[in-house]
Amino acid sequence: xxxxxxxxxxxxxxxxxxxxxxxxxxxxxxxxxxxxxxxxxxxxxxxxxxxxxxxxxxxxxxxxxxxxxxxxxxxxxxxxxxxxxxxxxxxxxxxxxxxxxxxxxxxxxxxxxxxxxxxxxxxxxxxxxxxxxxxxxxxxxxxxxxxxxxxxxxxxxxxxxxxxxxxxxxxxxxxxxxxxxxxxxxxxxxxxxxxxxxxx
Amino acid sequence: xxxxxxxxxxxxxxxxxxxxxxxxxxxxxxxxxxxxxxxxxxxxxxxxxxxxxxxxxxxxxxxxxxxxxxxxxxxxxxxxxxxxxxxxxxxxxxxxxxxxxxxxxxxxxxxxxxxxxxxxxxxxxxxxxxxxxxxxxxxxxxxxxxxxxxxxxxxxxxxxxxxxxxxxxxxxxxxxxxxxxxxxxxxxxxxxxxxxxxxx
DNA sequence: CCAATTTCCTACCGATCGTTAGATAAGTGA
DNA sequence: TCACTTATCTAACGATCGGTAGGAAATTGG
Numbered sequence: 001x002x003x004x005x006x007x008x009x010x011x012x013x014x015x016x017x018x019x020x021x022x023x024x025x026x027x028x029x030x031x032x033x034x035x036x037x038x039x040x041x042x043x044x045x046x047x048x049x050x051x052x053x054x055x056x057x058x059x060x061x062x063x064x065x066x067x068x069x070x071x072x073x074x075x076x077x078x079x080x081x082x083x084x085x086x087x088x089x090x091x092x093x094x095x096x097x098x099x100x101x102x103x104x105x106x107x108x109x110x111x112x113x114x115x116x117x118x119x120x121x122x123x124x125x126x127x128x129x130x131x132x133x134x135x136x137x138x139x140x141x142x143x144x145x146x147x148x149x150x151x152x153x154x155x156x157x158x159x160x161x162x163x164x165x166x167x168x169x170x171x172x173x174x175x176x177x178x179x180x181x182x183x184x185x186x187x188x189x190x191x192x193x194x195x196x197x198x199x200x
Numbered sequence: 201x202x203x204x205x206x207x208x209x210x211x212x213x214x215x216x217x218x219x220x221x222x223x224x225x226x227x228x229x230x231x232x233x234x235x236x237x238x239x240x241x242x243x244x245x246x247x248x249x250x251x252x253x254x255x256x257x258x259x260x261x262x263x264x265x266x267x268x269x270x271x272x273x274x275x276x277x278x279x280x281x282x283x284x285x286x287x288x289x290x291x292x293x294x295x296x297x298x299x300x301x302x303x304x305x306x307x308x309x310x311x312x313x314x315x316x317x318x319x320x321x322x323x324x325x326x327x328x329x330x331x332x333x334x335x336x337x338x339x340x341x342x343x344x345x346x347x348x349x350x351x352x353x354x355x356x357x358x359x360x361x362x363x364x365x366x367x368x369x370x371x372x373x374x375x376x377x378x379x380x381x382x383x384x385x386x387x388x389x390x391x392x393x394x395x396x397x398x399x400x
Numbered sequence: 401c402c403a404a405t406t407t408c409c410t411a412c413c414g415a416t417c418g419t420t421a422g423a424t425a426a427g428t429g430a
Numbered sequence: 431t432c433a434c435t436t437a438t439c440t441a442a443c444g445a446t447c448g449g450t451a452g453g454a455a456a457t458t459g460g
Contacts, residue, residue: 004406005456026313028228032448034315042409044450049407053448104313112374113226113309115234117448126375160372160381161388168368172360174312175326181360188361192392204436205426232418242439244420249437253418317418 011049014039019060024102027057027111027121057121064106071095076135081143085162085193089186096170097179104174108167133163152197165189211249214239219260224302227257227311227321257321261328264306271295276335281343285362285393289386296370297379304374308367333363352397365389
């Protein structure tokens with residue numbers, strides 16, 4: 001069976017470079033020219049290897065989620081709820097201010113708003129964030145069942161609250177806030193954790 | 201002195217409509233065609249009245265800040281620090297989920313990331329968010345001086361923390377989270393307010 | 401050496417981007 | 431009525447957008 005001409009670039013490496021571009025400029029802000037230039041390949045090579053811009057973004061997003069964004073699942077797997085939240089906040093603070101990649105979080109800034117053409121990408125990111133919040137919620141439910149959180153705690157509310165803080169840290173980082181300052185936000189959130197259940 | 205042909209549209213009304221478009225699609229996602237269609241005017245009319253896309257955005261942003269975003273300054277002016285934070289959180293929850301305008305916050309989602317051409321708009325929004333945080337910080341400094349916050353409280357840290365929560369609520373809203381759910385985030389933040397100073 | 405297969409690159413596609421000439425229409429002041 | 435000014439519109443500008451033909455180059459199996 002004929003193999004054909006071998007590829008002259010590393011697909012995985014090129015995807016990493018594409019991820020960096022999407023991460024720093026967002027889906028709409030990253031042009032095909034930006035991408036090919038950074039990836040070091042021509043447009044036909046990009047399309048042959050990755051399909052089109054949308055598919056390329058989705059592949060980059062997958063790589064992000066279990067690469068730089070992998071701390072999320074690691075945190076979820078911690079044995080007690082305090083460790084989960086601590087890890088989530090501290091690792092997130094470091095992740096969104098990592099010195100070796102763009103600031104912020106791809107799932108937040110990839111397409112928080114966009115034109116009509118990118119609507120499906122925006123929805124994909126909305127769904128990913130919702131999935132993360134849902135995972136958190138389930139983890140909190142387990143913690144409540146195991147008596148790790150005050151009676152009356154609402155897992156959904158806790159998940160929304162923590163998600164908001166994480167996303168807020170991402171916005172701060174995207175705007176250039178330093179790692180030290182973002183870490184302080186994480187520390188303050190932890191200092192008041194867990195928020196007690198509503199007294200109503 | 202000759203007046204020339206009178207304008208056939210209401211500049212202020214058109215600017216409001218432009219604001220809605222930028223608010224829901226972001227600076228890059230809003231095309232001139234989108235804007236003129238919504239505003240009900242032709243492209244030359246837009247350019248004659250507002251300069252160019254960038255100037256139009258800046259004018260819309262100004263209108264946003266002392267219109268839908270006006271709650272921020274109102275909250276800052278409250279007489280005691282608890283009222284400031286309460287107002288800020290509750291009004292923000294309602295503002296980012298207002299039924300009569302796009303969800304989220306223009307200062308966050310207008311250009312969280314972007315291509316090279318929109319870099320100056322992104323920087324403008326970064327500066328605006330930083331200014332809001334700085335205003336908060338100064339209000340906290342006053343509160344600390346007046347003994348309204350625990351001794352040892354750090355005004356800058358408190359401002360960064362509250363800013364992050366507000367921005368996180370905006371991200372949640374932009375993703376379609378309901379007003380009720382966003383309000384719960386505000387309530388939970390308030391339930392733990394103020395975070396005590398670091399014990400180190 | 402010769403198909404068959406796959407990647408490579410140059411050049412180009414139509415559509416849309418933001419922006420503007422240039423002509424015409426509607427008002428004011430003399 | 432007649433300049434003057436300003437707004438209106440159609441139509442177009444060059445640049446860039448995402449995406450692709452089409453042919454040359456490089457590999458494998460026969």
